[in-house]
Amino acid sequence: MDTSAYPISTASLAAAYGLAIIPLAIMLYYQLGTVRRTVIAIIRMTVQLAAVSMLLFYLFEWDKWWANMGWALCMIGFAALSATNDSGLNLRFFLPPVFAALAIGTLSILFFINTIVLKLEDIFAAPYLIILGGMLLGNALKGIIIGLGAFFRSLYAEQERYEFGLAAGASRQEALRPFFQESLRAALNPTVASMATMGVVFLPGMMAGQIIGGSSPDTAIRYQLAIMLAIFACIAISLLLAIHLSLNRSFDAYGNIRPGLLRSTNG
Template sequence: MGAQDLNIFSLGTLLIFLVPILYISRYLKLGINREIIIGMVRMCLQLSFVGLYLEFLFKFDSPWLNTAYLLLMISIACHSILKSSNLKLRIFFKPLFFALLIPFGIMLLFFNGVVANIDNLFEAKYLVPVGGMLLGNCLRSIIIGLTHFYSGLKKNEREYLYSLCLFNNRTQALKPWFKESLVAAINPTLASMATIGLVSLPGMMTGQILGGSIPIVAIKYQIAIMGCIFYTEYFSVILSILLSLKTGFNTFDVLKADIFQNDRN
């Protein structure tokens, strides 16, 4: 027994609450009404497309097709991360792609093969939803990590260069910014983990219950996925910074001047 279906009219009634939001935003001259409308329209169109595509994906259940879709998801995630972090795509896309792919791939296959213990590791109904949850939760952490690291380093570049002048290597000189960025990136997830079940009922658990699973089974899945999310986030943040050092710095260990999107050089 699955969740009760929602008709188009019932979904449309949610737009009632959009009217006061648009009015208040216009009254306060926030200048975000256009972004709100575009965001809502894009969300609806994108989710509708994904719904149709997933039906096709689940029907054929091809390992190659499923893997290709996950690689596409990683590519889109990298583009979104770099745009939000104000870092140039051509410089950081490749290292960020592998920084996401390595821990993501390991944790996804480990969840399917060891935790969920399914026969086909590339089965679409496990691979795509679980992969989407891992990637979606990694976005915020990596954005925070990269933004803190490169913006903080740019702001305090003299301090970094002074550390190099004291005969520290690049790794030693960058250590304060690396530690600060990692803590800032992981803290929101740690806070969420500390209050989960008390303050909020997470998405996977809710979906399992609505899908007909008993609460204890839903809780087991949620514990497993939260562990995988945290591990993926932690290692992805570390790798995204470490792998980007080669492209973000020149041969003299100096931060490149043109790594930010708003740079005109």
């Protein structure tokens, strides 16, 4: 790939950090009590990205399929942990199905893109496996946090509705239909909305990065379209898998929802 982007010197980067003073000052003025957390978040971001840039440097140099796959699986592990944690679900219960859902959903879409759309010779090539994979994973992660949380929270909140269905002769799957609808709607709506406004309201980061990096707008747009559709499919598949793989562990033999699936500390 062309690397004609202007390099950013350390001094210039320091100026960018200076920008953070503005929101921090606003937080301080309005006493949001979030300054400490924000400073830690900025430090974490810096350390994590610096570490990843080193890791990527070696992975790109090496470009061994098993090393790339190994790192991809690590990313999926982190994502599963974060998705389960942030959706307020019981970690012990949901970590395995969420991990499996993210792995299957992300990798299957990624390999489809790499083989059918991009027609790569090496589908395990680091820039595609790790960078595109990371983008898919990040979005699938958001989808699962929203969708899986919504599914089980509404199932607890509207347990009468689920039981009403069962009592009226529904199979478990039929009685769960409204909860599937709610969860999928919540998880997919943001992507649908961003597709509807893409290009007009905002230019996505990937496209902006590619154009600054020297790609032609035409190539950048084609990549953006492909990745956007891939993200859309990836969210739907990962979320549906995450719910289905969690279902058997979430109900007893009588089809009644088990207690303790949500973390009680989460309100």
